[in-house]
Amino acid sequence: MIFTDLAASVEEARYRCRETGRPFAVVQRNTGDLAVLTEQWVMRKQLRVMYSTRHDRVHTVLPGIK
Numbered sequence: 001m002i003f004t005d006l007a008a009s010v011e012e013a014r015y016r017c018r019e020t021g022r023p024f025a026v027v028q029r030n031t032g033d034l035a036v037l038t039e040q041w042v043m044r045k046q047l048r049v050m051y052s053t054r055h056d057r058v059h060t061v062l063p064g065i066k
């Protein structure tokens with residue numbers, strides 16, 4: 001899915017992680033849009049990760065998200 005809001009993309013990544021049990025990551029595309037992808041695919045393609053559910057809730061920069 002494609003997003004323009006970081007908080008919405010983090011929420012989607014957390015939802016997908018809960019449903020599948022696999023870590024998901026938020027990456028920024030060249031167009032500026034945000035995409036939620038499996039972390040395995042992101043690492044294979046060597047994309048830069050903006051947010052990952054692997055270490056979720058350990059350290060977050062989003063205020064109000066716990």
